[in-house]
Amino acid sequence: MSIKYGLLALLERAPMYGYQLRAEFERSTGATWPLNIGQVYTTLSRLHRDGLVEETGESDEQGKVVYRLTDSGHAELTGWFATPVTSDDRPRDELAIKVALAVTTPGVDARAVVQAQRTATVRHLQELTRLKTRADEDADLAWLLVLDSMIFRAEAEVRWLDHSETRLARRPPRPAATPAVESDEQEVVQ
Template sequence: MSVRQGILALLSQRPMYGAQLRSEFEDRTGGTWPLNIGQVYTTIARLQRDGLVEDDVEPDDEGRKEYALTDAGRAEVAAWWSSAAPPTSDPRDELTIKLALGVTMPGVDVADVVQRQRAAGMQRLQELTAEKRRGPRDLASELVLERRIFDAEALVRWLDHVEGRLSQSAPSDHPLIPQENA
């Protein structure tokens, strides 16, 4: 979820000022995506530029402006709710790059890299599972936590797969490594 879409979704409920948007966003995403207040106002400025948000009201006694959706903003939120989110897994993450490079470079113990990463993944999975056992939370927080658990499980499964591929491969499977170094 982008910050842009999140702010639009929050404003679809009622007009809010920047600090309210920040607080609501963090509360509703289970605190997993902290926002810098500058990021909120930068996003609001872009939404205003794009004609999706307006601030037609005068600032309150504390100098805060409330922001509201325009008709175009309401249409954007409706389109967002009715469309599928794009996949989020990005093969350019650090671990994927590390393993892709490791299997093509002499002297790298990729099996050790996998084992260390698996241990870290299992530790993370245990932490998340313990957090879940600590008790009930609101549905939004539970869903965010469960997504993190599923992601950790998927990482460990993928590392198991990588380990299996490593045990099946031969030095000739790595065409980028000169055979005398393999």
């Protein structure tokens, strides 16, 4: 998800200035994705340039500019909510790449990499579950939905790591890496 759509969604609720947008974004997502205030203001500037938000002409007592959604911004946001997220829209899966590289890099124990990740992911899953038990079902619905997503993702990761470990256990051991063969020119120089 880009910050662009997060800010548009928040401005759909009410006009706000940058610090309010940052605080409301973090509150709505349970601070799972903290925003840098510079990133908020840079995004607001682009949204303003593109005609998706406009200044209200008002400012708070400290002179902070208040923004609101334009009709174009509302249409953009409506389109975003109506469009399913595809796997192509998500960033690369660093864990899958790490395991793939561990399997193909001489001297790396891929099973140890998988086991270390599994231990960390199970700990993370336990912490998420503790957070969920402390949340207020009525007051924290947005946060609970984010937590559920994180829990399901962690559970899926544990399943994938278990599957990967099983697959690695069935694989015959790889021979140790062989040193690079010296070229003929080096042999002649001897």
